[in-house]
Amino acid sequence: MTLLAISEFEQILLYSFIGVSVVFSALIILVIAFKIMGNISKKSFKSKKKQNQESTTEIVDEKEMTGQEIAAISMALHLFLSDMHDEESNVITIKRIERRYSPWSSKIYGLTNLIR
Amino acid sequence: MRNNIKNITILFVLITLFVPFNVFGQGATEQNALFEGLEKFWHSTGFANFQFKYLVMILVGVIFITLAVKKGWEPLLLIPIGFGMIIGNIPLPIGSDEGIGIYEEGSVLNILYSGVIDGWYPPLVFLGIGAMTDFSSLISNPKLMLLGAAAQTGIFITFFGAYALGFTPEQAGAIGIIGGADGPTAIFLTSKLAPELIGTIAVAAYSYMALVPLIQPPVMNLLTTKKEKLIRMKPPRPVSKTEKIVFPIIGMILTTFIAPSALPLLGMLFLGNLLKESTVTERLAETARFALINTITILLGLTVGASTQADRFITLDSLKIFGLGALSFVVATAMGVLFAKLINVFLKEGNKINPLIGSAGVSAVPAAARVSQEQGLKADRTNHLLMHAMAPNVAGVIGSAVAAGILLNMLS
Numbered sequence: 001m002t003l004l005a006i007s008e009f010e011q012i013l014l015y016s017f018i019g020v021s022v023v024f025s026a027l028i029i030l031v032i033a034f035k036i037m038g039n040i041s042k043k044s045f046k047s048k049k050k051q052n053q054e055s056t057t058e059i060v061d062e063k064e065m066t067g068q069e070i071a072a073i074s075m076a077l078h079l080f081l082s083d084m085h086d087e088e089s090n091v092i093t094i095k096r097i098e099r100r101y102s103p104w105s106s107k108i109y110g111l112t113n114l115i116r
Numbered sequence: 117m118r119n120n121i122k123n124i125t126i127l128f129v130l131i132t133l134f135v136p137f138n139v140f141g142q143g144a145t146e147q148n149a150l151f152e153g154l155e156k157f158w159h160s161t162g163f164a165n166f167q168f169k170y171l172v173m174i175l176v177g178v179i180f181i182t183l184a185v186k187k188g189w190e191p192l193l194l195i196p197i198g199f200g201m202i203i204g205n206i207p208l209p210i211g212s213d214e215g216i217g218i219y220e221e222g223s224v225l226n227i228l229y230s231g232v233i234d235g236w237y238p239p240l241v242f243l244g245i246g247a248m249t250d251f252s253s254l255i256s257n258p259k260l261m262l263l264g265a266a267a268q269t270g271i272f273i274t275f276f277g278a279y280a281l282g283f284t285p286e287q288a289g290a291i292g293i294i295g296g297a298d299g300p301t302a303i304f305l306t307s308k309l310a311p312e313l314i315g316t317i318a319v320a321a322y323s324y325m326a327l328v329p330l331i332q333p334p335v336m337n338l339l340t341t342k343k344e345k346l347i348r349m350k351p352p353r354p355v356s357k358t359e360k361i362v363f364p365i366i367g368m369i370l371t372t373f374i375a376p377s378a379l380p381l382l383g384m385l386f387l388g389n390l391l392k393e394s395t396v397t398e399r400l401a402e403t404a405r406f407a408l409i410n411t412i413t414i415l416l417g418l419t420v421g422a423s424t425q426a427d428r429f430i431t432l433d434s435l436k437i438f439g440l441g442a443l444s445f446v447v448a449t450a451m452g453v454l455f456a457k458l459i460n461v462f463l464k465e466g467n468k469i470n471p472l473i474g475s476a477g478v479s480a481v482p483a484a485a486r487v488s489q490e491q492g493l494k495a496d497r498t499n500h501l502l503m504h505a506m507a508p509n510v511a512g513v514i515g516s517a518v519a520a521g522i523l524l525n526m527l528s
Binding site for chain 2: 008009011012013015016017018019020022023024025026027028029030031033034035037038041042045
C-alpha cells in the first residue's frame with residue numbers, strides 16, 4: 001500500500017501522525033458528546049429539583065390546614081418512622097437443615113480409624 | 117509380622133532383578149527388541165532432548181510464578197503464563213508428530229491456542245472487562261478522556277521506533293501496541309498483523325502490565341513538582357442511570373464509526389458494560405464478569421505462556437521487542453502526565469487536574485489507577501486520586517482499542 005510517491009519511512013511517519021490524530025479525534029468526539037449529555041442531565045436534574053422545591057413550597061404555603069389534619073399527619077409520620085427503626089429480636093438461632101445421608105458428606109468416612 | 121514384610125520385600129527385589137536378566141537370556145532377537153524399545157522411550161523423554169535454552173525458559177516461568185505469589189503482581193495473569201511457559205518448554209522430540217506441542221496441528225494445546233491465533237479470546241476478555249467497569253467517573257468528567265488519548269502516543273512512537281530498528285511495518289505496528297498496556301488488544305492486533313511474534317509480544321505486554329508499579333512511579337516523579345502532586349480535584353458529580361445506559365450505546369457508535377476495525381473489541385467492551393448498567397441482565401453480566409472472563413483468562417494465559425518455546429522465543433528480535441515495549445510504556449506514562457500539565461494551563465484555579473492521574477491513561481486497569489492513588493497519597497495522605505484516575509484509565513482501554521483498529525486498518 002503506497003500513499004503518493006513517498007518512501008516507506010515517510011509513510012510510517014505519516015501513519016504514526018494519522019494514528020495519533022484519529023485516536024485524539026475519536027476521544028474528543030466522545031468528550032463533546034458526553035459534555036452535551038452531562039449538560040442535558042444537569043439541566044433535567046435542576047428542573048426536577050426545582051419542581052420538587054415548588055411542590056414542597058406549595059405544601060408549606062398551605063396555611064388552611066386545620067389542627068386536626070396536622071396532628072393526623074404528625075401521628076402518621078411518627079408511626080411510619082418508628083416502624084422504620086431497625087429493631088432486632090436479639091435471638092440467635094441455628095437453622096437446622098435436613099439433608100439426605102450420603103457417604104460423600106458422611107463424617108464417619110472422614111475420620112481416621114486407628115487400629116488399636 | 118515384621119519378618120513377613122522383610123521376606124516379601126526381599127522376594128520383590130529378587131523378582132525385579134532377575135526378570136530382566138531372564139528376558140535378556142532368551143535370545144538375541146528379544147534382546148534387540150527390548151533395547152530398541154528402551155532406546156525409543158529414551159529418545160522421547162525430556163532428558164534426551166534437553167537443551168540449556170529450555171531450562172532458561174522454565175526458569176523464566178518460575179520467576180513469573182514467584183513474582184505473582186511473593187509480590188502479588190498481576191497473579192491472575194502471571195501464574196497461568198508462568199505455568200504455560202513451563203509446559204511449553206518441556207523438551208519434546210524434534211520432528212515428533214505425537215500431537216502434544218502447541219504448534220502441532222490438532223493437538224489439545226493447539227486447539228486451545230486457536231483462540232489466540234484467530235483472535236477470539238481478546239473480544240471475550242473485553243466483554244468481561246466491560247461488565248466489570250464503572251464508567252461513571254469518565255461520564256462525570258469527560259475531559260479526562262483526553263489523558264487516555266495522550267497516553268496512546270506511546271504506541272505510535274514505538275511503532276516508528278520498531279520500524280527504524282528493522283522490523284516490517286506490520287511487525288512494528290504489533291510491537292507498538294505493547295505501549296497500550298492492554299494484553300488482549302496486543303494479542304488481537306498481533307494475531308492479525310504479525311502472528312509469528314504473538315508469544316513474545318503477549319509476554320512482553322503482560323510482563324510490563326505486571327511491572328506498572330515499578331515502571332511508572334519514577335517517570336511520574338520526574339515530571340511533576342511537589343506543588344502539582346498536591347492538587348486536589350473536585351469530587352465527581354453523581355451520574356444518572358440513564359447516562360450510564362446511554363454511554364455504551366453512544367460510545368460504541370461513535371468510536372466504531374471512526375475505527376471500524378476495532379469493532380470486535382469495542383463492540384464487546386460496550387456490550388459488557390450495557391449488560392451491567394441496564395440492571396435487567398444481571399445474570400448475563402455476572403457470567404461475563406466472572407465465569408467467562410476467568411475461563412478465558414486461564415486459557416489465554418496458559419496458551420500464551422506455552423507458545424514461548426525456547427526455539428522461537430530466545431532470539432535477538434525478542435530482546436529488541438522487550439526493549440521497545442519498555443520504551444513504549446515509559447513514553448505512554450510520560451505523555452499522559454505531560455498532557456495533564458498541558459490541560460492545566462487552560463484550566464482555572466480550582467478546576468485543575470492532578471498530573472499524577474495522567475499516567476493512568478495507559479490502559480492497565482486498575483493497576484495504573486492504583487499507582488496514581490499511591491503516588492498521590494505519598495505526597496498528601498488525605499488526597500485520594502483513585503476515582504479520578506479511573507477515568508483516564510478506562511479511557512485508555514477505549515483509546516488503545518481505537519489505536520489497534522487504526523493500525524489494523526492501515527497496515528493489513
